[in-house]
Amino acid sequence: EAGVTQSPTHLIKTRGQQATLRCSPISGHTSVYWYQQALGLGLQFLLWYDEGEERNRGNFPPRFSGRQFPNYSSELNVNALELEDSALYLCASSLEVGGPGEQYFGPGTRLTVT
Amino acid sequence: DQQVKQNSPSLSVQEGRISILNCDYTNSMFDYFLWYKKYPAEGPTFLISISSIKDKNEDGRFTVFLNKSAKHLSLHIVPSQPGDSAVYFCAANPNYGGSQGNLIFGKGTKLSVKP
Numbered sequence: 001e002a003g004v005t006q007s008p009t010h011l012i013k014t015r016g017q018q019a020t021l022r023c024s025p026i027s028g029h030t031s032v033y034w035y036q037q038a039l040g041l042g043l044q045f046l047l048w049y050d051e052g053e054e055r056n057r058g059n060f061p062p063r064f065s066g067r068q069f070p071n072y073s074s075e076l077n078v079n080a081l082e083l084e085d086s087a088l089y090l091c092a093s094s095l096e097v098g099g100p101g102e103q104y105f106g107p108g109t110r111l112t113v114t
Numbered sequence: 115d116q117q118v119k120q121n122s123p124s125l126s127v128q129e130g131r132i133s134i135l136n137c138d139y140t141n142s143m144f145d146y147f148l149w150y151k152k153y154p155a156e157g158p159t160f161l162i163s164i165s166s167i168k169d170k171n172e173d174g175r176f177t178v179f180l181n182k183s184a185k186h187l188s189l190h191i192v193p194s195q196p197g198d199s200a201v202y203f204c205a206a207n208p209n210y211g212g213s214q215g216n217l218i219f220g221k222g223t224k225l226s227v228k229p
Contacts, residue, residue, distance in 0.1 A: 004157070033215060042118075042203065042222060043158070048215030056215045090157055102148060103217060105157030 002027065004106035006091050012112045013081050021076040021109045025093030031055075032074040033094070033103055034066060038087040046089075049074055081113045117141055118206050120220035127227050133191040135223050137204030142185065146207040148217065149178060149189045151200045158203055162189070194227045201225070 005024045013019050025032050034046040045058035049068035057064075063079040072093075078085055088110050092103035119138045127133045137147075145166040150158035164171040164178045164187065171178050177190045191198055201224045205217040 031215065033217075035216075035219075040221070042219040043205075043217075045216035045218070050215070058216060092157075102160045102163060104160065105150075107155070107157045 004091055004093050004104055006089075006106040006109050008109060009107070010110045010112070012114065015081055015083060015113055017081050019078045019081060019085075019111055021078075021089050021091075021111070022073065023076070023091030023093075023106060024073045025091075026095075026104055029093035029095050029104075030072055031094045032068055032072065033092040034074070034076050035090045035092065036060075036087045037090060037108075038084070043090060047076065078111070083113050086111060086113045116220075117144075117208075118204055118218050118220040120202075120204055120223050122223050123221070124224040124226070127194045127225065129196055129227055129229050130193045133189075133194045133198065133225055133227065135189040135191075135202050135204075135225065137187050137189075137220055139185050139187075139206050141206075141208065142182075144206040144208055144218075147178070147180065147187050148205045148207070149176075150203045150205060150219075151198075152203060152222070153200050161202075191225075194225075196227050196229050199225055199227045 007022045031050040033048050035043040037043050048056040052068050066076040068074045088108045090108045092105045094103045117140050148163040149161040152158040162173050162176045180187045201222040203222045204220040
């Protein structure tokens with residue numbers, strides 16, 4: 001069974017540009033989560049999508065947004081990029097909604113803003 | 115303000131010995147805890163979890179202990195192997211008042227197991 005996949009692996013952008021990151025969950029999983037891991041920090045929760053709806057978002061500005069498609073894949077968009085947006089962006093999926101179920105992570109997209 | 119804390123950034127252990135990784139949390143409402151392992155250039159991999167109704171959960175070489183009164187949990191790896199060398203993250207699921215979806219992670223502890 002294929003795990004969570006993310007693309008691209010690496011992304012280099014200039015300050016002020018927009019970045020789009022993509023994620024495909026494990027087959028059968030309906031929930032997708034996005035996390036940011038900046039240098040020296042733990043994983044910070046960004047967004048949670050389930051059944052095409054945004055269910056919760058972390059303490060990030062509105063220029064971080066996304067969506068979930070009917071096939072449950074997801075996109076994370078970061079507008080007006082700032083240098084401090086440089087980080088590893090991790091996507092996770094889970095089967096159990098509303099419960100304590102484990103989340104399964106993809107390999108991440110390394111975003112570098114210059 | 116960190117709700118999940120891993121106060122040891124790194125830990126070095128000899129192969130065959132026990133590795134003990136510690137984690138503290140601040141919110142007594144947290145009811146489910148997880149440990150993840152992360153190798154460089156890979157996403158975190160789920161290791162083991164524990165519900166707040168238990169004080170111990172074991173899976174092979176990995177055991178997680180939960181002390182609710184102290185708001186403390188620990189991961190024991192016995193015996194430690196060089197392949198266990200990775201960054202270990204402690205996470206809590208704040209699943210109170212309805213699921214919020216997200217996990218709250220500590221900053222991680224880098225474990226090095228020396229042959």
